[in-house]
Every structure is written in C-alpha cells, then in structure tokens.
Amino acid sequence: MQGLKKRIETDGEKILLRGNQAVGEGAVRAGCRFFFGYPITPQNELFEYMAKRLPELGGTFLQSESELSGIHMIMGASAGGRRCMSSSSGPGFTLMGEGLTTLATAELPAVLVCVSRAGPGLGRIASSQADYRLATRGGGHGDYQCLVFGPASAQELFESTYEAFELADRYRNPVIILSDAILGQMMEPVRFDALPAIEPPEKAWAVRGKGDSPRKVIKAAPHLDEELIALNRRLKLKYEEMRRKEQRFEAIGTEDASLVVVAFGSSARISLDALNRARKENRSVGLFRPISLWPYPQDGLREILRAGVRKLLVIEANNGQMVEDVRLAACGDAEVFHYGFGGGHILSPDEIYEEIRRRY
Missing domain, CATH: 3.40.50.920 (Rossmann fold)
Structure with a gap:
C-alpha cells in the first residue's frame, strides 16, 4: 500500500487499479473522509481500499454490523457537514432502502456505490446489471429520487465518483454510482492528474453545535401535514432541475x-x-x-x-x-x-x- 500511495501522489502517472479501487481514490480526492458499510462480494476491494486509505488521511473507516446501520451512520456524518460514502452489492443495497429515502427527505448529501451481482434473492457473485431498477427507481418508499451514474471504465469510475460528491453537495441529495462485478474487478490504467485532491466546502446548514450561530435543525420526518406537502413540492422542483441539467x-x-x-x-x-x-x-x-x-x-x-x-x-x-x-x-x-x-x-x-x- 505504501508503494501505491507514493505512485498515486505523483501527478501524470498512470496507475494500474481495479475499478473498485479507482472508485475509492476518486472519493478520497473529492474529500471523502468517512466510510461506513458492511462487506459483500464483489465490492470488497473498495471496502479494503478505504480501510487502508482513510486512516492515512485522518479519516474514519468503520465496518458496521449491517448495511442498514451503515447507511444510518452516514446520516450522522453528513448532517455534520462531512463528505461520506458507503458501498454494497444488490442484496445489501436493498437493505439500504430505508436509509436512502430518509437521506433524501432530510436533504443530506452522500455517495453510495452499488457493484451489481447476479440475482434475484441472494444470487451469486457473477457479474450482472440486475440492479438497474433498484438504483434508478429507488429502493425505499415515497416520492424521492437519486442521481444515478453508470460508468464504463476504471477511469470513468474514478471521475464519476469524484464528481458525485460535488453533485451530492450541490443538490443536497444522495448520488448512486452503479457499477458491476466486471468493472469492479478488472484492472485498467487510471490517470489522477486531471482531478486534484480538494478540501470539501463548508456547509452553512451543517449541525455542529450551536455556538454563537442560529439554531439549526435537520428533519428526517416533518411533523405536520403542511410541512410534508411543502417538502414534497420543493423536492419535486429539485428533481425537475436534476432532470434538466444532469442528462449525460x-x-x-x-x-x-x-x-x-x-x-x-x-x-x-x-x-x-x-x-x-x-x-x-x-x-x-x-x-x-x-x-x-x-x-x-x-x-x-x-x-x-x-x-x-x-x-x-x-x-x-x-x-x-x-x-x-x-x-x-x-x-x-x-x-x-x-x-x-x-x-x-x-x-x-x-x-x-x-x-x-x-x-x-
């Protein structure tokens, strides 16, 4: 890992990486410092990469007891204004559905990676694109949407993940990277020089203790019918803006x-x-x-x-x-x-x- 780290920090050099590792480096360069999740094949190389890489940068990697608890840990980090992510495959991503709809409701940015495997049910680890509907139609309930991107190379996985954090912050919404076992496991040269490592922006809405600033509240469930109706109208306008601006x-x-x-x-x-x-x-x-x-x-x-x-x-x-x-x-x-x-x-x-x- 030390040798890889030194090569990664050399601008202009191509590094041979698995697609899953390219996702991890894209996240790190975008300022992600918090990863919570549960291991499952075929995304485990990403899991391992973040377990090694984040501590080097003063970040936090935590293996949760389940995918459900992992995505709820993301809510806490995101509410505090931090860039954070999780990853899984179809069966685990299904378990994240409750957290996804809650993140969207609370308008909390996060990046989630689904490396598809064969299904239905538990299925097996062979590559598949069977999670298309799960990602694009939403695994949770209610009228919410996530931006979803389907890269086709290790380079694109790196760049799409990097940009996903920018989009998640811009729209205050979860963003999904939909990969598969072929893309995640194969090795290709990746260039990092086009995307410099950045410090995430400060977020005025983040909850970090009152101090001298006005009280801040992030609601995962509005208390009144009128509030929920108003939230849905606002979300609808946001999703319409995404539809206009983010077609690629x-x-x-x-x-x-x-x-x-x-x-x-x-x-x-x-x-x-x-x-x-x-x-x-x-x-x-x-x-x-x-x-x-x-x-x-x-x-x-x-x-x-x-x-x-x-x-x-x-x-x-x-x-x-x-x-x-x-x-x-x-x-x-x-x-x-x-x-x-x-x-x-x-x-x-x-x-x-x-x-x-x-x-x-």
Whole structure:
C-alpha cells in the first residue's frame, strides 16, 4: 500500500487499479473522509481500499454490523457537514432502502456505490446489471429520487465518483454510482492528474453545535401535514432541475446509423466490439451509451431518433430493465428490441454481433 500511495501522489502517472479501487481514490480526492458499510462480494476491494486509505488521511473507516446501520451512520456524518460514502452489492443495497429515502427527505448529501451481482434473492457473485431498477427507481418508499451514474471504465469510475460528491453537495441529495462485478474487478490504467485532491466546502446548514450561530435543525420526518406537502413540492422542483441539467450520454457512429445499440456500463464496452465488426461489413450501426441512468438521457436519444433512426437494440446483462426507459424515450418512434439475460450470463461480442445481424 505504501508503494501505491507514493505512485498515486505523483501527478501524470498512470496507475494500474481495479475499478473498485479507482472508485475509492476518486472519493478520497473529492474529500471523502468517512466510510461506513458492511462487506459483500464483489465490492470488497473498495471496502479494503478505504480501510487502508482513510486512516492515512485522518479519516474514519468503520465496518458496521449491517448495511442498514451503515447507511444510518452516514446520516450522522453528513448532517455534520462531512463528505461520506458507503458501498454494497444488490442484496445489501436493498437493505439500504430505508436509509436512502430518509437521506433524501432530510436533504443530506452522500455517495453510495452499488457493484451489481447476479440475482434475484441472494444470487451469486457473477457479474450482472440486475440492479438497474433498484438504483434508478429507488429502493425505499415515497416520492424521492437519486442521481444515478453508470460508468464504463476504471477511469470513468474514478471521475464519476469524484464528481458525485460535488453533485451530492450541490443538490443536497444522495448520488448512486452503479457499477458491476466486471468493472469492479478488472484492472485498467487510471490517470489522477486531471482531478486534484480538494478540501470539501463548508456547509452553512451543517449541525455542529450551536455556538454563537442560529439554531439549526435537520428533519428526517416533518411533523405536520403542511410541512410534508411543502417538502414534497420543493423536492419535486429539485428533481425537475436534476432532470434538466444532469442528462449525460455518449453517442458513437449514430450520425448515419440505421440501427443503434443502446447499452450502459460493461455491456456498452462489449457491444462496441460487435458494433465495430458490423461497421467493417458496411452495416450502419451506432452506439448510444447512457452515462446518467437517472435522469435517463432521453433528450439525447430523441435527437438521434429525429435524425431518422428507426431501430433500437437494447443490450444489458439482465432480463430487460433499461428497455423500459428506452421505450419511454422513443415514444413509439422506433422499434425497440432487447437482448440480454439475468443470472450472471456474461455477454460476448460474438452473440451481440449475431443479434445485430438479426435485427438489422
């Protein structure tokens, strides 16, 4: 770890890291100094990384007795104005649902990482994208939303996590990084020089003892009906602002495409190989990669459809969860097909290529 630490502090050098470790360094550079959580495969490298890295910086790493207690510890640190995070996989992230809705209600910023594994139920540790609906639709009750991002590389995991803390503070809202076992476990070179280590901003609303300042109160549950209605109206306006400002995507080869593959995360990377093979055979195929999963980048997808694309092939490592958002964005202006399986099936470029040929 000491050798790694020295190399990390050298600007401009590429460091070979697992995706889970890249998430950890992105958090540290963004000023995160508090991590609370419970171990579960396939996110444990992040857990281990923060256990080593935070004490070096005077931070706090605490293994809680469960995911439920971990996310409630985050409430305390966040209410005190500190940048904090937790991570888990599908089964553990489900347990965090109560804490997520409470964080959103209290308007407390935090970053949560879900490294997906195969399900349903306890499932197994094979990679999957089966937590798409869990992350984008909310695991807790009530009318709340979290920003959700689906990076597709170790570099993007690093950068997205870094930015997630900025967005969490800007909107006073939880932000979710949705990864998977492939991205979390694979090793890639990561550059840190573009994102300098920063000190988090002071937060006027934070609860740190009264002193000479006015009394501050953070409510996880408004006391009166009128208060709760007013809170919901305010939250709705905030979520509408997120929807307008935070849609992100990448489009490759869509200008002349007859068919566009829609895929996120690791599935997008696998699909790109199949797409390149198809284009070499003079098939006009493009790739639309959502980076923000909520808000879904529907404006970008609709722009592609206005250019004349009439076939969308959704590729995802689940039984068809993102396809619902694609159909909503398409509004009937394109045929929408789905290819993918749950349970830990790893998609291959060859099978995606064959599906492109079948639907082209």
